Amino acid sequence: MTRKPMVGGNWKMNLDHAACQELAADVDRGRALLEGPCDIVFFPPHPYLRSVASHRGGCMLGAQDVSGHEAGAHTGDVSASMLVDCGCQMALVGHSERRHGHGETSREVAAKAAAALNAGLRVLLCVGETSEERAEGKTAEIVCGQFVESLTGIDFDALERIDLAYEPVWAIGTGQTASPEQAQEVHELLRAEVGSRYDARSAARMRILYGGSVTPSNAAELMACSDIDGALVGGASLEAGPFLEIVRAAART
Ligand code: 13P
Numbered sequence: 034m035t036r037k038p039m040v041g042g043n044w045k046m047n048l049d050h051a052a053c054q055e056l057a058a059d060v061d062r063g064r065a066l067l068e069g070p071c072d073i074v075f076f077p078p079h080p081y082l083r084s085v086a087s088h089r090g091g092c093m094l095g096a097q098d099v100s101g102h103e104a105g106a107h108t109g110d111v112s113a114s115m116l117v118d119c120g121c122q123m124a125l126v127g128h129s130e131r132r133h134g135h136g137e138t139s140r141e142v143a144a145k146a147a148a149a150l151n152a153g154l155r156v157l158l159c160v161g162e163t164s165e166e167r168a169e170g171k172t173a174e175i176v177c178g179q180f181v182e183s184l185t186g187i188d189f190d191a192l193e194r195i196d197l198a199y200e201p202v203w204a205i206g207t208g209q210t211a212s213p214e215q216a217q218e219v220h221e222l223l224r225a226e227v228g229s230r231y232d233a234r235s236a237a238r239m240r241i242l243y244g245g246s247v248t249p250s251n252a253a254e255l256m257a258c259s260d261i262d263g264a265l266v267g268g269a270s271l272e273a274g275p276f277l278e279i280v281r282a283a284a285r286t
Contacts, residue, residue: 036262037071038069040072040242041076041095041263042276043244043270044077050081054081054084056271057085057088060273064092064280067281067284069284071280075092075093079097094120096125100112101144113149116149116154122154126145126158126183127160140182143185143187147186150187150194155196156195157195157265159199160198160199163203164203167201176199177223180227181230189235192239193235198243199223199243204246207245207246209245213254216255220258224241224260240263244266247269252282253282256286
């Protein structure tokens with residue numbers, strides 16, 4: 034089964050209103066020159082979602098986080114229906130900067146995923162191990178455990194609206210990318226886990242993106258791996274030129 038690649042730009046807590054609009058418009062213009070199909074999704078900071086919505090062209094819009102609650106007294110939270118209202122098609126859940134920086138558990142991630150799916154959004158679920166966990170040989174246990182627990186209670190029917198991102202914590206923002214072999218190994222085992230938890234068709238269809246210090250110089254070899262279906266890019270997504278080079282590498286595969 035061929036899977037359409039996807040490349041996400043996670044802008045994290047960077048840029049300003051004007052820079053977000055300009056970046057979205059520049060990337061969208063670059064889309065016209067791609068050699069193959071590739072979904073592109075922007076994850077701007079929440080306050081800029083609406084302005085990026087009007088400059089995204091044929092690219093998708095996603096939120097970096099979403100509340101697990103539907104509405105009510107949750108100061109500072111943003112609900113999935115508000116994100117839909119702002120023009121989002123997707124929500125990122127389980128990013129390590131939320132899991133580790135804000136102590137989010139997989140149970141909370143599952144509530145967020147459910148809220149997003151119920152509102153009609155796609156979900157991009159991130160999983161990844163720390164360097165200590167890798168050194169202790171726990172990579173498979175951690176990433177598969179996060180995958181299973183973060184989707185607890187999610188209907189089988191919703192699975193086609195879920196994409197995964199493998200983001201080793203030790204590779205995020207460090208310049209220390211996983212080697213293609215290391216990344217492929219984890220992607221393969223995650224795909225096998227999808228197969229054993231759900232079914233072979235879902236496993237074959239599931240997009241699994243790699244994230245962690247992806248740059249124009251390492252994108253092609255990562256994207257060439259059979260179970261890597263795109264990239265989730267942080268630092269290199271903040272300028273249109275490098276980001277588009279990564280998109281081109283994904284679109285060529
Ligand atoms: P970097 O590309 O800056 O390592 O960030 C990766 C990431 O966290 C994307 O979500």
